[in-house]
Amino acid sequence: xxxxxxxxxVLGVALVAAxxxxxxxxxxxxxxxxxxxxxxxxxxxxxxSVLYAVVLGLCLVSVWDTRSDAADNVQVEASALHQTYLxxxxxxxxxxxxxxxxxxxxxDHVVGTEWPAMAEREPLDPSGWQLLxxxxxxxxxxxxARVPEQIAAQEVLAQLGYVDDARRGREAxxxxxxxxxxxxxxxxxxxxxxxxxxxxxxxxxxxxxxxVMGLSGFIAFTVLLIHQxxxxxxxxxxxxxxxxTRYFG
Numbered sequence: 001x002x003x004x005x006x007x008x009x010v011l012g013v014a015l016v017a018a019x020x021x022x023x024x025x026x027x028x029x030x031x032x033x034x035x036x037x038x039x040x041x042x043x044x045x046x047x048x049s050v051l052y053a054v055v056l057g058l059c060l061v062s063v064w065d066t067r068s069d070a071a072d073n074v075q076v077e078a079s080a081l082h083q084t085y086l087x088x089x090x091x092x093x094x095x096x097x098x099x100x101x102x103x104x105x106x107x108d109h110v111v112g113t114e115w116p117a118m119a120e121r122e123p124l125d126p127s128g129w130q131l132l133x134x135x136x137x138x139x140x141x142x143x144x145a146r147v148p149e150q151i152a153a154q155e156v157l158a159q160l161g162y163v164d165d166a167r168r169g170r171e172a173x174x175x176x177x178x179x180x181x182x183x184x185x186x187x188x189x190x191x192x193x194x195x196x197x198x199x200x201x202x203x204x205x206x207x208x209x210x211x212v213m214g215l216s217g218f219i220a221f222t223v224l225l226i227h228q229x230x231x232x233x234x235x236x237x238x239x240x241x242x243x244x245t246r247y248f249g
Contacts, residue, residue: 017216045196070173077166078243090152
């Protein structure tokens with residue numbers, strides 16, 4: 001979701017809440033006999049707000065950790081792949097170009113094919129693993145290779161091990177979702193927090209409107225932020241393939 005669309009949604013929620021306050025104040029004014037109950041409503045609203053803040057914090061930490069892990073795995077995978085590409089210079093001459101071609105083909109597949117699929121949360125096909133197997137075979141040397149070439153081949157296998165582990169982490173992060181239980185608590189808690197704002201008999205309606213607009217807009221912004229972060233490879237706040245394009249662009 002673009003910045004403009006986000007601002008429109010936040011402003012729309014705030015305006016709807018403000019209209020609700022105006023309608024409540026006009027059609028359901030607070031009577032004099034209702035004032036003594038405001039202290040009780042204040043206490044309950046405070047408790048709901050505290051609990052909702054805990055849920056918000058838990059959701060933000062959860063989606064941010066997933067997104068950070070996804071970005072770290074991408075960086076490790078791309079860096080190890082680049083090291084593999086560079087190590088081709090130390091292999092026998094007949095294997096150098098095949099290894100470079102296999103590394104570039106893998107990077108192009110990740111950026112061009114797998115990234116759009118991950119952004120849409122679609123499962124990845126096994127072709128990526130097949131390209132990684134091709135890359136691993138391209139880095140193998142025979143017993144007749146010289147000692148420096150065998151050492152380089154061992155280092156290639158070590159770097160491909162990092163690629164393998166990081167790829168598994170990337171695939172796992174692409175399928176991660178915020179728990180439905182947390183989403184339920186997030187939405188219900190936000191609705192309750194806003195609902196309690198309508199229980200107070202604030203004399204100045206302008207103050208009441210500003211308070212509800214600010215709170216509702218901030219809650220809407222936070223929920224949208226969590227929604228965007230819940231897609232670790234999304235176009236807005238997700239991890240980008242820049243690490244691959246920087247090395248293999």
